[in-house]
Amino acid sequence: MNSARGARFRLEPYLEFAKKAISREATYRFDVFTSIGSFVVRVYLLRMVWTALYAHNAAPSDLPLHTIITYSTIALLMGLVLDIDQTRILHDKLHDGSIATDFMKPINVPLYFFSDGTGEVVFHAFLIVPALLLSLLFVHIDIPAPGVLAAFALSFLLGYFVGFCINFILNCIAFWTLEISGVQLILTWVTDLLGGGIIPLILFPLALQKAIFVLPFAAMFSTPLLIYVGHIPPSGYAAAFGLQISWLLLLAAGAWIIWRAGARRVIVQGG
Amino acid sequence: MPIIETRELRKVFRSLKRESGVLGTLSTLFSRTFEEKVAVENVNMSLEAGELVGYIGPNGAGKSTTIKMLTGILVPTSGHIQVAGLVPYEKRRQNAANIGVVFGQRSQLYWDLPLRESFELLRAIYGVPRDRYRQNLAHFSEILDLERFMATPVRQLSLGERMRGDFAAAMLHDPQIVYLDEPTIGLDVVAKEAIRTFISEINRERGATVILTTHDLADVERLCNRIILIDTGTIIYDGSVERLRTEYGTHRTLVVTFAEPFGEIAIDGAEFDGREGNTVRLRFDRRTLTAEALIRRVTERFAVTDVSIIEPDIETIVRRIYVEGYQEQVPATGPL
Numbered sequence: 112m113n114s115a116r117g118a119r120f121r122l123e124p125y126l127e128f129a130k131k132a133i134s135r136e137a138t139y140r141f142d143v144f145t146s147i148g149s150f151v152v153r154v155y156l157l158r159m160v161w162t163a164l165y166a167h168n169a170a171p172s173d174l175p176l177h178t179i180i181t182y183s184t185i186a187l188l189m190g191l192v193l194d195i196d197q198t199r200i201l202h203d204k205l206h207d208g209s210i211a212t213d214f215m216k217p218i219n220v221p222l223y224f225f226s227d228g229t230g231e232v233v234f235h236a237f238l239i240v241p242a243l244l245l246s247l248l249f250v251h252i253d254i255p256a257p258g259v260l261a262a263f264a265l266s267f268l269l270g271y272f273v274g275f276c277i278n279f280i281l282n283c284i285a286f287w288t289l290e291i292s293g294v295q296l297i298l299t300w301v302t303d304l305l306g307g308g309i310i311p312l313i314l315f316p317l318a319l320q321k322a323i324f325v326l327p328f329a330a331m332f333s334t335p336l337l338i339y340v341g342h343i344p345p346s347g348y349a350a351a352f353g354l355q356i357s358w359l360l361l362l363a364a365g366a367w368i369i370w371r372a373g374a375r376r377v378i379v380q381g382g
Numbered sequence: 383m384p385i386i387e388t389r390e391l392r393k394v395f396r397s398l399k400r401e402s403g404v405l406g407t408l409s410t411l412f413s414r415t416f417e418e419k420v421a422v423e424n425v426n427m428s429l430e431a432g433e434l435v436g437y438i439g440p441n442g443a444g445k446s447t448t449i450k451m452l453t454g455i456l457v458p459t460s461g462h463i464q465v466a467g468l469v470p471y472e473k474r475r476q477n478a479a480n481i482g483v484v485f486g487q488r489s490q491l492y493w494d495l496p497l498r499e500s501f502e503l504l505r506a507i508y509g510v511p512r513d514r515y516r517q518n519l520a521h522f523s524e525i526l527d528l529e530r531f532m533a534t535p536v537r538q539l540s541l542g543e544r545m546r547g548d549f550a551a552a553m554l555h556d557p558q559i560v561y562l563d564e565p566t567i568g569l570d571v572v573a574k575e576a577i578r579t580f581i582s583e584i585n586r587e588r589g590a591t592v593i594l595t596t597h598d599l600a601d602v603e604r605l606c607n608r609i610i611l612i613d614t615g616t617i618i619y620d621g622s623v624e625r626l627r628t629e630y631g632t633h634r635t636l637v638v639t640f641a642e643p644f645g646e647i648a649i650d651g652a653e654f655d656g657r658e659g660n661t662v663r664l665r666f667d668r669r670t671l672t673a674e675a676l677i678r679r680v681t682e683r684f685a686v687t688d689v690s691i692i693e694p695d696i697e698t699i700v701r702r703i704y705v706e707g708y709q710e711q712v713p714a715t716g717p718l
Contacts, residue, residue, distance in 0.1 A: 127506035
């Protein structure tokens, strides 16, 4: 009777993992205030920087000042969710060896990490509301048509999954090295620069743009943002989603392979 | 049919050979040589449902490696394992539903959350029906006195409280098989006693099969009928605690308090084993000398106010085996 329980898939444990992650995050109240505080400061600084830059240079025709301020503010709001390494828990568990206790449970372990990470992200997603309201004190944000907003939301979601896979692969490296902070630092810089979260990729030299747009980092920030500000028109949605989905499938396959290899190492070598 | 069975179980770890010194460390970055370490060799064990077995051995003997293979998180290099009809490493998740595990050195509770929330999570993981969950929780809470700290985040619990929580957590889904890896390590006497009562209860009342590894042989004496001794990866004794005591605990100690100060003591057949004021300890082999005969020899020559006999405890016996190795006084395979 007991052995049959582990055999069929039940969603309940994973929903519970996500719920527990939300309550866990909620225990760190100080973190919530500092992250909203730093968010508001960054919105204000970015407005000052772009305003000053635009005052002394000719504005690019397709990116007027109000558009770039909208772009930067939305990018920061997305960052509240996308900048979280929701699979950090994997690294921590590999580091202290507690991953063994997870393997002793009748659960799919990667799916557990995904649920836990999603719970964490859902909690932080709630911060978007107060952060948005506070930022409206300093900046004006353009609101696009509902159709565009829906496309943005879908693209944002795809970007989140891409980010999850990248983080997961990165944390899997700890199966071999136990330590990933160096790689992680490099990845943060690369994502900031090539993801389009700080400087829109359309301001890069044309030759460079072609290369950057096909990278997975653009799929996280740049694609949803360019949809939001209308730089990618509805006629370009299919291609944009197509590229995001391609990256998602490729990275998910990569994540699966590296996870299998890492888990194998634990069960053969004992971690 | 045995519920746990291993045959010729073997596990070899391959590890990177590290050179000493700065140059050595640098050289391992480029050229790697591996060395093999045999952790477990030819382990055969067979447990019937409902047994409570002490699995004993010095550090690094292979206890944890065996337990890991039984739980399915470690693949054996060769040999055969079957736990409740399943090969654990092939059916990790199904096997996991049958077992409960407690590690003294590692908690499975959620660090940041109140104890109760960890239990709820485990209920969801194992799919325990709500009625059964409530019953079990009420019962465990009574034996382990959990109510006081049910709402406390786990990181604020004392070690004793946390262990009690961990025990309840491991049993919520009524596992048929329970692995306990040094569950009483670092606990005070009161907590140890609570844990021992609990182990005995889940074994007797719920019929769970228990494998207990521990360095505290009082746990074994109190709980186990059978012990399996492992050293350097090989099983050296498998049988009843009683048999180990009678066949290996051959030496008893007579403690004698003399009425007046005395000089040298030499008694035929007994070995001088220390003195403290007027009290002397004499060690003797019960196979060659009865206690009665020894006491007679002593009282014939001295005025004595008190005598007592110390039976060899399992601790002393096992310590002697660790140091001297287990000599084949009995076949090491035990009653299979």
